[in-house]
């Protein structure tokens with residue numbers, strides 16, 4: 001099924017979850033790699049352009065995912081103590097929030113000079129009409145911290161999913177892989 005049901009995630013939620021997770025892990029590696037390159041490395045400009053373009057694509061996917069979540073039902077909580085269900089909910093909201101802030105901080109680094117980001121040399125995303133002093137450095141610091149935070153949160157989140165699957169045996173991980 002494409003849509004979520006009261007017990008299962010639908011294929012659209014599943015596809016968005018894994019596409020974005022893969023892109024985020026890739027972006028993390030690419031980000032750490034590209035900041036070590038110097039102007040004389042062949043891939044200096046290309047890696048940054050790719051990071052920015054994929055980042056803007058991720059922002060679009062994030063928006064689509066939120067809209068899809070709002071117009072769709074969410075599967076019922078997995079059985080478990082109330083505190084565990086609540087911490088799961090809080091973690092999911094926090095993952096959405098940190099994803100967004102990470103992409104916005106990336107946008108603010110890239111547009112600090114007032115120039116647009118051109119997504120895949122095609123679509124210009126304009127800069128804001130104003131900027132603050134040292135915007136590139138401040139947004140850069142925030143971006144780096146948020147990137148690490150998101151990866152740590154995703155690791156905890158993945159461990160929780162594996163625990164559901166292996167210890168609680170409630171199909172918690174399986175339901176993010178298979179729809180009905």
Ligand code: HEM
Pocket residue numbers: 023024025027028029030031032035051052053054055056058102103104105106107108109110117140143144147
């Ligand atoms: C899920 C999304 C993203 C992840 C996981 C991510 C991750 C990273 C990481 C790990 C770094 C290296 C930080 C450092 O060590 O200094 C970095 C740098 C950077 N990112 Fe991202 N990023 C994301 C989205 C974006 C977006 C949307 C943009 C802009 C449109 C962007 C623009 C940049 C820029 C310009 C740098 C270089 C900063 C510098 O030179 O210090 N990123 N990113």
Ligand code: HEM
Pocket residue numbers: 017020021022024025069074078092093095096099150154157158159161162172173174175176
């Ligand atoms: C950057 C990586 C990841 C991000 C940002 C992320 C984010 C999220 C979010 C926001 C949800 C809530 C979906 C909803 O709206 O209901 C979710 C659900 C889920 N995620 Fe992830 N995820 C990531 C990686 C992973 C990994 C690596 C695993 C497993 C190894 C995983 C397993 C799951 C499972 C099983 C669910 C469904 C939870 C439930 O049944 O309610 N995720 N993820």
